Amino acid sequence: MNRIKLKTETIVLAADLAGTLVFAIEGALSAMRGGLDLLGVMVISFVAALGGGVIRDLLIGATPPNAIRDWRYPVLTFLAGLLTFVFHSTVQGFPATLILVLDAAGLALFAVAGVEKAILFGIRPFVAMLMGTVTGVGGGVVRDILLARVPAVLQADIYATAAFFGAFSVLAARRLGMAPGPAALLGGAACFTLRLVAVSYGWHLPKAVL
Amino acid sequence: MNRIKLKTETIVLAADLAGTLVFAIEGALSAMRGGLDLLGVMVISFVAALGGGVIRDLLIGATPPNAIRDWRYPVLTFLAGLLTFVFHSTVQGFPATLILVLDAAGLALFAVAGVEKAILFGIRPFVAMLMGTVTGVGGGVVRDILLARVPAVLQADIYATAAFFGAFSVLAARRLGMAPGPAALLGGAACFTLRLVAVSYGWHLPKAVL
Amino acid sequence: MNRIKLKTETIVLAADLAGTLVFAIEGALSAMRGGLDLLGVMVISFVAALGGGVIRDLLIGATPPNAIRDWRYPVLTFLAGLLTFVFHSTVQGFPATLILVLDAAGLALFAVAGVEKAILFGIRPFVAMLMGTVTGVGGGVVRDILLARVPAVLQADIYATAAFFGAFSVLAARRLGMAPGPAALLGGAACFTLRLVAVSYGWHLPKAVL
Numbered sequence: 025m026n027r028i029k030l031k032t033e034t035i036v037l038a039a040d041l042a043g044t045l046v047f048a049i050e051g052a053l054s055a056m057r058g059g060l061d062l063l064g065v066m067v068i069s070f071v072a073a074l075g076g077g078v079i080r081d082l083l084i085g086a087t088p089p090n091a092i093r094d095w096r097y098p099v100l101t102f103l104a105g106l107l108t109f110v111f112h113s114t115v116q117g118f119p120a121t122l123i124l125v126l127d128a129a130g131l132a133l134f135a136v137a138g139v140e141k142a143i144l145f146g147i148r149p150f151v152a153m154l155m156g157t158v159t160g161v162g163g164g165v166v167r168d169i170l171l172a173r174v175p176a177v178l179q180a181d182i183y184a185t186a187a188f189f190g191a192f193s194v195l196a197a198r199r200l201g202m203a204p205g206p207a208a209l210l211g212g213a214a215c216f217t218l219r220l221v222a223v224s225y226g227w228h229l230p231k232a233v234l
Numbered sequence: 235m236n237r238i239k240l241k242t243e244t245i246v247l248a249a250d251l252a253g254t255l256v257f258a259i260e261g262a263l264s265a266m267r268g269g270l271d272l273l274g275v276m277v278i279s280f281v282a283a284l285g286g287g288v289i290r291d292l293l294i295g296a297t298p299p300n301a302i303r304d305w306r307y308p309v310l311t312f313l314a315g316l317l318t319f320v321f322h323s324t325v326q327g328f329p330a331t332l333i334l335v336l337d338a339a340g341l342a343l344f345a346v347a348g349v350e351k352a353i354l355f356g357i358r359p360f361v362a363m364l365m366g367t368v369t370g371v372g373g374g375v376v377r378d379i380l381l382a383r384v385p386a387v388l389q390a391d392i393y394a395t396a397a398f399f400g401a402f403s404v405l406a407a408r409r410l411g412m413a414p415g416p417a418a419l420l421g422g423a424a425c426f427t428l429r430l431v432a433v434s435y436g437w438h439l440p441k442a443v444l
Numbered sequence: 445m446n447r448i449k450l451k452t453e454t455i456v457l458a459a460d461l462a463g464t465l466v467f468a469i470e471g472a473l474s475a476m477r478g479g480l481d482l483l484g485v486m487v488i489s490f491v492a493a494l495g496g497g498v499i500r501d502l503l504i505g506a507t508p509p510n511a512i513r514d515w516r517y518p519v520l521t522f523l524a525g526l527l528t529f530v531f532h533s534t535v536q537g538f539p540a541t542l543i544l545v546l547d548a549a550g551l552a553l554f555a556v557a558g559v560e561k562a563i564l565f566g567i568r569p570f571v572a573m574l575m576g577t578v579t580g581v582g583g584g585v586v587r588d589i590l591l592a593r594v595p596a597v598l599q600a601d602i603y604a605t606a607a608f609f610g611a612f613s614v615l616a617a618r619r620l621g622m623a624p625g626p627a628a629l630l631g632g633a634a635c636f637t638l639r640l641v642a643v644s645y646g647w648h649l650p651k652a653v654l
């Protein structure tokens with residue numbers, strides 16, 4: 025039993041670090057496209073990967089945020105920024121589909137982790153779903169603010185919607201009596217699938233013309 | 235006595251929800267003008283209405299902020315964003331003067347509520363006035379940051395100034411021995427009046443040309 | 445002994461207020477160049493001078509932040525903004541080198557104070573260095589966000605790098621057995637020197653062309 029628990033924790037940690045890494049690399053690429061210098065690239069890597077979790081932790085009162093308490097996260101993102109900067113021609117050669125799939129996996133993971141942590145801190149269900157969504161998309165929002173542009177997530181694409189749907193699925197599954205582990209898996213799968221299906225079919229949210 | 239207290243609480247809650255609603259609808263309209271999609275419109279509604287209070291609560295250490303603890307506020311703002319999006323031609327038909335008056339009322343209410351809450355959390359008078367001002371204008375500032383433009387409140391108009399004047403009046407009236415209730419009413423009236431008079435007469439703060 | 449301690453505290457307070465003042469005046473000048481009105485100028489003065497410390501305090505869980513708890517800091521920055529606005533032709537006449545040196549001194553002071561406070565709140569060394577850097581450059585970042593532009597510190601110049609180097613030097617010196625006082629002085633000197641040498645020689649961080 026104890027060994028299984030240890031294994032689960034290792035898997036969750038590995039998945040979390042992997043998601044962080046993907047978001048950090050993507051952040052570094054946007055920063056380079058925006059003309060930032062090496063330091064700017066490293067800062068955007070940090071912010072894009074950990075900003076969502078930091079905002080969630082500040083809002084639910086879990087201070088200092090995890091990204092500040094556990095030095096492995098900032099070190100990982102700064103290293104990712106540095107390596108993406110140095111080997112940018114290699115990184116740019118990564119297939120777009122691979123990046124898309126890894127990004128969707130990171131989003132799913134962050135959304136599920138975010139809703140779980142909010143519940144743990146006694147946040148009510150509806151707001152916990154918002155916290156899951158913020159965990160998934162908050163880093164990208166801060167990245168876009170620092171690059172002085174309207175956050176991509178507010179303009180197009182089923183992205184935050186997928187994160188919210190994943191967070192919703194976790195809570196709905198639990199309410200229907202599912203155990204926390206399977207509910208988390210289901211929620212992650214729901215977010216991941218919706219995101220990829222939306223990209224494949226070119227789904228967008230409606231806009232109103234004023 | 236108890237019934238009167240209940241009544242006062244109901245009035246304050248109703249006024250607070252009304253102010254939140256006005257700010258959410260105005261936020262939704264700016265978001266649509268900025269070309270955001272449905273999700274972006276709902277997010278900006280939330281941020282414009284509740285952002286000021288969230289910033290105040292984070293700064294005075296009242297975590298989790300009220301907008302996170304009480305699910306009615308986020309639900310109200312998301313619904314307001316959704317309905318403004320769907321019925322935008324109707325909403326745009328609202329008379330400009332009505333919007334202006336309701337907005338001034340919302341500003342007055344938020345400024346007074348903000349200074350009261352700061353005092354309750356042991357913040358000293360001058361900073362409490364700043365917290366009242368932040369409660370009134372912070373949502374609009376975050377809205378403008380997300381729309382990648384310089385916050386309107388920093389550029390022109392007697393708006394933050396009216397909020398500060400209202401917060402100042404609350405504390406001045408209390409210092410002169412007025413009871414909290416009448417002092418709050420006086421402060422709200424001061425903010426509301428200054429805002430509307432400033433708009434009528436086209437008052438602006440000075441600018442320096444560099 | 446007691447008198448010496450008192451003297452040190454007075455010196456630290458005086459230095460802190462001086463650093464705050466320089467950052468506030470520089471913030472006011474950027475705000476005027478950005479076309480803001482008097483209120484906008486005063487807000488940017490506040491934000492540019494105190495924003496870094498506020499972000500640090502929120503992240504390490506020291507709420508309410510010092511800038512909110514101690515009314516002297518906001519009053520000082522608002523006054524600095526007001527006076528810079530009124531006497532802007534005089535202020536613009538200050539020699540650029542003087543501003544540069546005072547700014548470097550402010551940066552050094554903030555970076556050292558930031559790392560010390562983070563350590564005091566039990567933050568681990570690597571993240572404490574980040575907190576020192578954030579204290580030094582965070583105000584400028586928020587100022588640039590409010591002026592709707594990409595933060596200067598992410599684009600060019602050895603500035604955040606100097607703050608990080610200063611914070612690093614404090615911790616390295618302590619680890620090597622130096623007493624806190626001399627270690628702080630050494631770290632401040634390291635930041636100050638690197639900043640000025642970098643400006644003199646036109647050093648920049650590398651950029652990657654994508």
